[in-house]
Amino acid sequence: MNRSAAARAVLALLALVPLVVVAAAVGLSLGAGNVSLGAALRGVDPDATVLFRLRVPRVVLAAVVGAGLSVAGVALQALLRNPLADPFVFGLSGGAAIGAALSVAVTGTVLGAAGISAAGWLGLLPTQLAAVAGALAAAVLVFTLGRARGRLHPERALLVGVVFNSFASALVIALESVLAPEKTQAVLLWLAGTLGYEPEPVLLAAGAVVLAAAAVLTALAGRLNLLALGDEGAAALGVDVEATRIICFFAASAAVGAAVALTGLVGFVGLVVPHAVRLVAGPDHRVVLPASALGGAAFLILADAIARVLFRGLGTEPPVGAVTALLGAPLFVLLLRRRT
Amino acid sequence: MSKALLAVDSVRYRHGPDSPEAVAGVSLRVDPGEVVGLIGPNAAGKSTLARIACGLLRPSHGSVRLRGDEALALHRRERARRVAFLSQDEPADLPFTAREVALMGRAPHLGLWALEATGDRALAAAALAEADALDLADRPVAQLSGGERQRVFLARVFAQDAALLVLDEPTAALDLAHQVMLVAAVRRRAQRGRGALLVLHDLALAGAACDRLALLRAGRMLAEGRSLDVLRPDLLGEAYGTQVDVVPDPATGQPLVAPRIPR
Numbered sequence: 001m002n003r004s005a006a007a008r009a010v011l012a013l014l015a016l017v018p019l020v021v022v023a024a025a026v027g028l029s030l031g032a033g034n035v036s037l038g039a040a041l042r043g044v045d046p047d048a049t050v051l052f053r054l055r056v057p058r059v060v061l062a063a064v065v066g067a068g069l070s071v072a073g074v075a076l077q078a079l080l081r082n083p084l085a086d087p088f089v090f091g092l093s094g095g096a097a098i099g100a101a102l103s104v105a106v107t108g109t110v111l112g113a114a115g116i117s118a119a120g121w122l123g124l125l126p127t128q129l130a131a132v133a134g135a136l137a138a139a140v141l142v143f144t145l146g147r148a149r150g151r152l153h154p155e156r157a158l159l160v161g162v163v164f165n166s167f168a169s170a171l172v173i174a175l176e177s178v179l180a181p182e183k184t185q186a187v188l189l190w191l192a193g194t195l196g197y198e199p200e201p202v203l204l205a206a207g208a209v210v211l212a213a214a215a216v217l218t219a220l221a222g223r224l225n226l227l228a229l230g231d232e233g234a235a236a237l238g239v240d241v242e243a244t245r246i247i248c249f250f251a252a253s254a255a256v257g258a259a260v261a262l263t264g265l266v267g268f269v270g271l272v273v274p275h276a277v278r279l280v281a282g283p284d285h286r287v288v289l290p291a292s293a294l295g296g297a298a299f300l301i302l303a304d305a306i307a308r309v310l311f312r313g314l315g316t317e318p319p320v321g322a323v324t325a326l327l328g329a330p331l332f333v334l335l336l337r338r339r340t
Numbered sequence: 341m342s343k344a345l346l347a348v349d350s351v352r353y354r355h356g357p358d359s360p361e362a363v364a365g366v367s368l369r370v371d372p373g374e375v376v377g378l379i380g381p382n383a384a385g386k387s388t389l390a391r392i393a394c395g396l397l398r399p400s401h402g403s404v405r406l407r408g409d410e411a412l413a414l415h416r417r418e419r420a421r422r423v424a425f426l427s428q429d430e431p432a433d434l435p436f437t438a439r440e441v442a443l444m445g446r447a448p449h450l451g452l453w454a455l456e457a458t459g460d461r462a463l464a465a466a467a468l469a470e471a472d473a474l475d476l477a478d479r480p481v482a483q484l485s486g487g488e489r490q491r492v493f494l495a496r497v498f499a500q501d502a503a504l505l506v507l508d509e510p511t512a513a514l515d516l517a518h519q520v521m522l523v524a525a526v527r528r529r530a531q532r533g534r535g536a537l538l539v540l541h542d543l544a545l546a547g548a549a550c551d552r553l554a555l556l557r558a559g560r561m562l563a564e565g566r567s568l569d570v571l572r573p574d575l576l577g578e579a580y581g582t583q584v585d586v587v588p589d590p591a592t593g594q595p596l597v598a599p600r601i602p603r
C-alpha cells in the first residue's frame with residue numbers, strides 16, 4: 001500500500017461519499033407513509049412538507065450527530081492512546097445525565113421557568129440545554145482535575161472521567177428515586193439517544209460546530225499520528241504535545257456537546273465507526289478522521305432509518321442509541337473476524 | 341571556525357525537586373564531521389544528557405546551543421530539523437507500517453495538513469534502505485522483531501534529515517552486521533559535515549565508531565578525548581567499579597575492552 005496519505009484520504013472519501021448519498025436516499029425514502037419525490041419537488045403537499053420539513057432535517061440531524069461523535073471518538077482514542085475511549089469518556093455522559101435530571105427536578109420552580117426561557121431563546125428544550133451545559137461543565141471539570149504540575153495527564157483525566165461518570169449515575173438514580181417516575185422516564189429515554197425534529201437554526205449551528213471540530217482535528221491528524229510514538233517521541237519531531245492535547249480535547253468536546261444538545265447520548269457510534277474505518281483504511285489519522293466523519297454520518301442515518309421502519313408496526317420508535325448498539329455490535333464483530 | 345552542531349555548556353538537571361542531580365555540570369561539543377560517544381555506567385546521566393542536548397529536557401543551569409542558537413529558544417519544528425533523537429524505549433506496539441514510521445521522520449518538514457510530497461516519500465524510502473529495513477516497509481511495526489523494529493526507528497531518524505543525530509543505545513537490539521551498518525551510516529553522514537552523539541554500552545564499538553568519547557559517572561564528566569585516551573583500564577575501572585583489561589586490536593590498533601570476569 002505505497003500510496004501517499006493524501007491519495008489514501010481521497011480514495012477513502014471517494015468510497016464513502018456514495019455511501020452517505022445512498023444512506024441519505026434510504027433515510028429520505030423511508031418513514032410513515034410514502035412520499036412521491038416528483039410531487040415533493042413540484043411543491044405538492046403533503047409530499048413536499050413531509051420531505052422538506054420532516055425527513056430532510058431528520059437526515060441532516062443524523063448526519064451531523066454521527067459525524068461529530070465519530071471524529072470525537074477518533075480524537076479521544078488517539079489522545080488517550082486507548083482504543084476503548086469513546087466520546088463520553090471524559091465524564092460527558094455523566095454530566096449530561098445530571099443536567100437533564102436536574103432540569104426535570106426544577107420543573108415548576110422559578111429556576112425551571114428561567115431554564116425554559118433561556119432554552120427557548122436558543123431554540124432548544126430545557127432538557128437539551130441542561131444536558132449540554134452539564135456535559136460541557138463535566139468536560140471542564142475533568143480537564144481541570146486531569147491537570148497536574150501545569151500539564152494535562154491523559155491517564156489521570158481518563159480516571160477522573162470514569163469516576164465522575166459513576167458518581168453521576170449514582171446521583172441520577174438518587175434523583176430518580178425522589179422524582180415522579182413518568183417525568184424521569186421521559187428524560188432517561190431522551191438521554192439514551194433520540195433523534196427528533198430540531199429547528200433549522202439549531203441544526204445549522206450544530207452542523208457548523210461539528211464541521212469546525214472535524215476540520216481542526218483533521219489539521220491535527222499528523223500530530224495525532226506522532227502522539228503514538230509517546231510524548232517524548234512526538235516532541236522530538238517538533239510537536240507541541242500539550243497544545244495538541246488541549247486543542248484536541250476542546251474540539252472533541254465541542255463536537256460531542258453539539259451532538260448531546262441535539263440527541264442526548266447516542267452510544268457506540270464514536271467507538272464502532274473509528275474502529276471499522278481503521279480496520280479498512282489503516283491507522284493513519286489523516287485518513288481515519290475525515291473518513292470517520294463520513295462513515296459516522298452514513299451509519300447514524302441508516303440506524304435512524306432502521307429504527308423508524310422496524311418499529312413502525314408498534315407505533316413507536318426505540319431511541320436511536322439502542323439501535324446503534326444493536327446494529328453496531330454485530331457489524332463490528334463481523335469486521336473484526338474478517339480482518340484476522 | 342564553523343559553529344558547533346551541538347554545544348552543551350555546564351548543564352545541570354534533576355528529575356524532581358528532591359532527587360539528586362542526574363547531570364551535575366557537564367559540557368560537551370559535537371562539531372561538524374564528528375561522531376562523539378557517550379559512555380559510562382548505568383544512571384551516570386547519559387540518557388538525561390542526550391535529552392537535554394535535544395531540547396527535550398530543560399536544564400536548571402547552563403545552556404544548549406544547536407548551530408549557535410539556544411536550543412530551547414528555537415521553534416520546536418526548527419529544532420527537530422536540526423537534531424533527531426532516537427530513544428532507548430521507542431514504542432513496540434505501533435499499528436503503523438515501517439514506511440509510515442519512516443515518514444514520521446519527515447513531520448518537522450511538512451506543512452499545515454501534514455501531507456508529504458513525493459520528495460518526502462523518496463527520502464523515507466532511502467532512509468529505510470540505509471537502515472536495511474526496505475523489505476519491512478509494508479509490515480506493521482508491531483509485528484516486527486526487536487532488531488527489525490530498531491532498524492525502522494533508525495530509518496525514521498535518518499529520514500528526519502537533521503544535521504545532528506542523538507541516538508540513545510542505537511545498537512542495543514542489533515546483531516553484529518547491523519551494528520556495523522549503523523556505524524557506517526552514521527560515519528557517512530559525518531563525512532558530509534554532519535555529526536552524531538551516540539550513547540553506547542559496548543566500549544569496543546564506541547572506540548571504533550567514535551572520533552571522541554565522553555565518559556560520564558554520577559552526572560559528571562570523568563574523562564573526555566580520543567578513544568585511546570579515554571578507554572584506559574584505570575579510568576574505566578574507576579567509572580564502572582570493576583576491573584577492565586584494554587588491549588590493542590592486533591589488526592587495527594583500536595582498543596579492545598574486556599571486563600575481567602571472576603570465576
